[in-house]
Amino acid sequence: MGFxxxxxxxxxxxxxxxxxxxxxxxxxxxYGITALWTAARYRIPVIFVILRNGTYGALRWFAGVLxxxxxxxxxxxxxxxxxxxxxxxxxxxxVSSRTALVEAVTEALGAGEPRLIQVDTDLTTP
Numbered sequence: 001m002g003f004x005x006x007x008x009x010x011x012x013x014x015x016x017x018x019x020x021x022x023x024x025x026x027x028x029x030x031y032g033i034t035a036l037w038t039a040a041r042y043r044i045p046v047i048f049v050i051l052r053n054g055t056y057g058a059l060r061w062f063a064g065v066l067x068x069x070x071x072x073x074x075x076x077x078x079x080x081x082x083x084x085x086x087x088x089x090x091x092x093x094x095v096s097s098r099t100a101l102v103e104a105v106t107e108a109l110g111a112g113e114p115r116l117i118q119v120d121t122d123l124t125t126p
Contacts, residue, residue, distance in 0.1 A: 002028050002032050003032060004024035009038055019047070021046070030076065036114070040114055041089070043113055043114070082118050091115055091116070
């Protein structure tokens with residue numbers, strides 16, 4: 001858990017002619033967010049797509065499996081991954097519709113540099 005962002009960099013470096021798109025949740029992204037600095041520093045053209053639902057979903061699932069009851073610290077609302085990306089030197093955009101997502105991915109594919117796309121997801125869907 002949490003290796004998606006840095007692993008995407010490794011895959012992109014291993015096969016530079018193949019575009020890598022890393023699709024990760026916001027909880028997982030928090031574990032390896034510094035991969036954005038590496039992507040910017042070495043201009044590794046990975047497209048990072050972060051699904052933002054405001055929770056550590058995998059940890060919440062584990063807590064349920066283990067019967068841990070209500071576990072504090074699993075909600076992580078309102079993290080602005082586009083601001084984090086900018087701080088690390090990566091251009092980011094937030095989208096909340098299919099049309100905006102298609103436009104953002106299309107633009108990122110032609111950028112030739114790392115990009116981050118934050119996709120705000122519907123929390124009402126289990």
